[in-house]
Amino acid sequence: MTILLVEDDDVIRRSVTIALERYGYVVASAGDGLSGLELFREGHHDLLLLDVMLPGLDGIGLCRRIRETSMDPILMMSARGDALDVVSGLEAGADDYVVKPVDTAVLVARIRSLLRRAVYVPAAVPSPADRVRAERYRPGEHAVLVFGDLAIDTAGLDVSLAGRPLALAPTELRLLLEFAAHPGTVLDRQTLLRNVWDYGWDGDSRVVDLCVQRLRKKIGADRIETVRGFGYKLRR
Template identity: 75%
Template sequence: MRRSFAVALERYGYGVEVAADGLAGLELFRDERFDLLILDVMLPGLDGIGLCRRVRETSLVPVLMMSARGDGLDVVAGLEAGADDYVVKPVDTYVLVARIRSLLRRATYAPAPGLGPGPGPTAGEGTPPPEERVLVFGDLSIDTGGLEVTVSGRPVALTPTELKLLLEFAAHPGIVLERHTLLRNVWDYGWDGDSRVVDLCVQRLRGKLGRDRIETVRGFGYKLRR
């Protein structure tokens, strides 16, 4: 499976490196720089969930988990460990490529760790002054140009998916956003996806920004408190 996926992705123009187990994958991750990681849950040595946790200690690189069970604890555990999305085996190559493209598009929202903020809007007519690009909600500040988030003046490290989700909330403060709307706008799902992806990402955001920042509206969705 590992070899077949590598060949298929290379045909789509991706450069692919493979590892046979979790420990080898961790070593490869430490030695090289990647744009995205695909982690199988059932890896020998160090499983994909443990590997995802180790990656998240030092990196915000997009992570796509691959699970043999679509409704088991593996999915929840992978998302709680910091994965951005998941696919269920067996998976068609075109579905896998669609998820990869979505994650890579999201990654353009966030600066690479250690390299400073990403590029802001191109200067010219209509470019708002810097102060208008900063959204403030209590002690939460979001610089939409520099893509930097702070709470009480302290920087908060967010994955690309977490950042895009926060920007979606910040664009509609006080407005309830339904889960399927967030799946479409943040995860680029053209169909109804698994709402657990949204729930677990909101849970991670709350852990970084404060438990009361994002309110649950039962039966509807979530909203950012004004």
């Protein structure tokens, strides 16, 4: 697995690179946003690890540029964990975020979680273990779930709206599959963090809320209902 790390602090960039290489990852790194964008365009990377505060082109802008052409998993790093940084990163298309300084074990756990989620992208080639995990979303060898003009091919992992293909980021796709597997059922945020984000611990519910907002913009705001005090549900 290859990770593109974009971090302007030399010490942090070197330490994170060494730590990730110890876990078997190949790391390409850049010290500013424009250099990171150039590296992204030059080669394939399985995951992108972007700092928020970058010279030239900041992490939010870099994330938006990457999302114009790619649905690769993106993990943002924020030095402060301010709500504005978190919201801006997730709205730009990031899948998750961590707050610096971050424990190496936590960072690797988040990376592994994102890489496991990426198996649900149609272009990905899942392993046998990934296929077993995916079966919970696939009722039968080939099933198309229809909710009005929204159609979800659970085998091909294709989504269409009014007959037109719909491009979803990996996390958005998994979130939609989770809702579609339980139509009309209220799913609380911790359940979604556990099943969609693969968290074995309590995560930040803002990640769920922002991803739901992004998904609503793509499939229609009225399809996912907010049940105040409980969570969300996909209308039948």
